[in-house]
Structure formats: C-alpha cells, structure tokens
Amino acid sequence: MIDTRSRTRAAALVLAALAVLLAAAAAPAADAPLRVIVFGAHPDDCDIDAGGTAALWAAKGHQVKFVSVTNGDAGHQSEGGGALARRRRAEAQEAGRRFGIAEYEVLDNHDGELEPTLAVRQQVIRRIRQWNADVVIAPRPNDYHPDHRYTGVLVQDTAYMVMVPNVCPDTPPLRKNPVFLYSQDSFQRPNPFRPDVAVAIDPVIDQKIRALDAHVSQVYEWLPWVEGVLDTVPKDPAARLAWLRQQRSGRPIAEDVRAALRKWYGPRADAVKNAEAFEVCEYGRQPSEADLRRLFPFFD
Numbered sequence: 001m002i003d004t005r006s007r008t009r010a011a012a013l014v015l016a017a018l019a020v021l022l023a024a025a026a027a028p029a030a031d032a033p034l035r036v037i038v039f040g041a042h043p044d045d046c047d048i049d050a051g052g053t054a055a056l057w058a059a060k061g062h063q064v065k066f067v068s069v070t071n072g073d074a075g076h077q078s079e080g081g082g083a084l085a086r087r088r089r090a091e092a093q094e095a096g097r098r099f100g101i102a103e104y105e106v107l108d109n110h111d112g113e114l115e116p117t118l119a120v121r122q123q124v125i126r127r128i129r130q131w132n133a134d135v136v137i138a139p140r141p142n143d144y145h146p147d148h149r150y151t152g153v154l155v156q157d158t159a160y161m162v163m164v165p166n167v168c169p170d171t172p173p174l175r176k177n178p179v180f181l182y183s184q185d186s187f188q189r190p191n192p193f194r195p196d197v198a199v200a201i202d203p204v205i206d207q208k209i210r211a212l213d214a215h216v217s218q219v220y221e222w223l224p225w226v227e228g229v230l231d232t233v234p235k236d237p238a239a240r241l242a243w244l245r246q247q248r249s250g251r252p253i254a255e256d257v258r259a260a261l262r263k264w265y266g267p268r269a270d271a272v273k274n275a276e277a278f279e280v281c282e283y284g285r286q287p288s289e290a291d292l293r294r295l296f297p298f299f300d
C-alpha cells in the first residue's frame with residue numbers, strides 16, 4: 001500500500017514533468033520555421049512588394065502566407081464583378097504556387113471600396129493570429145490608392161490588438177507581438193519610406209517575374225492599360241514574359257536602399273541589381289539587429 005507522502009511525492013513529480021513538457025511546447029525552437037504573413041490590397045500587391053523575399057524564405061523552409069484584402073473585382077478596363085474576382089483569385093493561387101509559399105488567400109471585400117472598418121480589422125486580426133505570425137508585412141498608410149492606404153491602416157491597427165484576448169475572442173490571441181514591417185514605396189509625404197532592411201533578390205528575380213506572369217489580368221491587361229502602353233504588350237506568352245522581365249527587373253535601386261544593402265551585405269551590396277526593402281513599424285515588437293538577422297536569414 002502507498003502511503004500519503006509517497007503519493008504526494010509521485011503527484012509532484014508528475015506535475016514537474018508536465019511543466020517541463022508544457023514549457024518545451026510553448027517555447028519555439030531556435031530553428032523552428034519562421035511564420036510570415038504579407039498583406040496587400042489587391043491580388044498582385046504582396047507579390048510586387050515582397051515576392052522575392054517570400055521566395056527566399058520559402059526556399060529555406062519558412063512558412064509564408066499572402067493575403068489580398070480585396071478581391072480585385074474592379075481594377076480592369078473591360079471586365080468586372082464576380083467574374084473578374086474569380087479570375088483574380090485563380091491568378092493569385094497560381095502565383096502563390098510559383099513563389100513556393102504556403103498559402104495565398106483573397107478576402108472577399110470589394111476592390112476600390114476598402115475602408116478601415118472594425119469588421120475588416122477583425123478579419124486581419126484573425127488572419128495574423130491563425131498564422132501565429134512572427135512577421136507581418138503591409139504597405140504604409142501613405143499611398144496614392146485608397147485601398148493600399150487603408151490596408152496599411154488596417155494592418156497597423158492590429159499591432160498590439162492581436163494580443164488582446166477580449167478582441168476577437170473566438171480566435172486565441174498571440175502572446176507575443178509580431179514584428180510589423182512596411183513594404184517599400186516612393187511617397188514623400190508626410191514622411192518618406194525608411195529602408196531598415198534591404199534584401200537582395202537577384203537569386204529569385206526570375207522566379208518573381210514568372211510568378212507575376214500568373215497575374216495575366218493585371219500585368220498584361222490592367223496595368224499597361226492604365227499606363228497607356230497596352231499596345232506594347234506582346235500577344236505571344238513567351239514574348240510577353242520577356243517584356244515583363246524587361247519592365248520589372250533591374251530597375252534603379254534608390255540610394256538609401258543601396259546604403260541599407262551595404263549595411264546588411266557589406267561590399268557585396270554594390271553588385272546587387274534587384275532588391276526589396278522594409279521599414280520597421282513602431283507599433284509592433286521592436287527587433288534588435290540580431291533579431292532582424294534571425295528573421296531575414298539571407299545576409300551571410
């Protein structure tokens with residue numbers, strides 16, 4: 001027969017073992033895959049802003065999800081509505097496959113009508129929590145397009161709120177605020193973009209172009225129409241891919257982005273031809289330089 005003291009000691013040992021197991025489950029292993037979620041306003045924005053970096057993460061086994069906050073059902077010169085939204089969703093799925101990322105989700109909010117409402121903020125909070133994100137990327141709230149602008153507002157409004165249990169109580173909160181990053185733009189007011197991190201994407205620029213090539217309704221139809229160059233787009237798929245490569249690769253790198261490349265890559269930076277850059281948002285977790293080297297494992 002077991003006396004009370006032995007029983008108590010046995011129970012204490014079981015509890016101690018459970019505590020060790022729970023601690024091990026809660027603490028992410030140092031080499032656990034990073035979890036990155038990128039938000040864009042339209043199906044193709046994540047791709048343009050962060051596609052190269054996403055491909056580099058994915059190639060190293062990290063988990064990347066793209067989210068388009070609108071369904072892209074308005075931005076086209078001759079199509080629109082549900083048929084265009086379906087086409088854009090299929091193009092996004094194919095682009096995600098070509099980038100090698102884990103998921104590409106298109107939310108069913110109307111294109112051209114996005115507003116920073118509580119309902120859409122909650123959609124964003126749930127996506128970040130469900131992805132258990134270490135890194136969240138979105139445009140800045142300074143942009144020519146209201147959908148881009150409000151995507152920036154919506155995502156930065158979730159920094160901190162993703163940790164508050166009584167907000168969206170149907171989805172467990174994060175215990176740690178992710179690092180929130182803004183993707184690069186060229187707008188100057190009220191303040192210009194600051195490239196805190198710059199990533200050389202030369203090894204994956206061809207993959208990025210091939211993924212953009214999946215967005216046929218955007219890169220070969222809508223965007224050239226807006227820019228008045230639709231008649232320069234070749235009809236033949238191979239010829240138009242070459243046209244896209246010419247348009248989208250080897251663009252001049254801004255001097256401040258080049259300086260950021262030098263900071264992270266050293267002298268190798270001067271040979272870089274294609275880059276993506278990111279600014280740390282003040283409202284998320286503030287990463288140290290060592291944190292950024294862990295989150296962007298590309299510099300060595």
Ligand SMILES: [Zn+2]
Binds near residue numbers: 041042
């Ligand atoms: Zn857009």
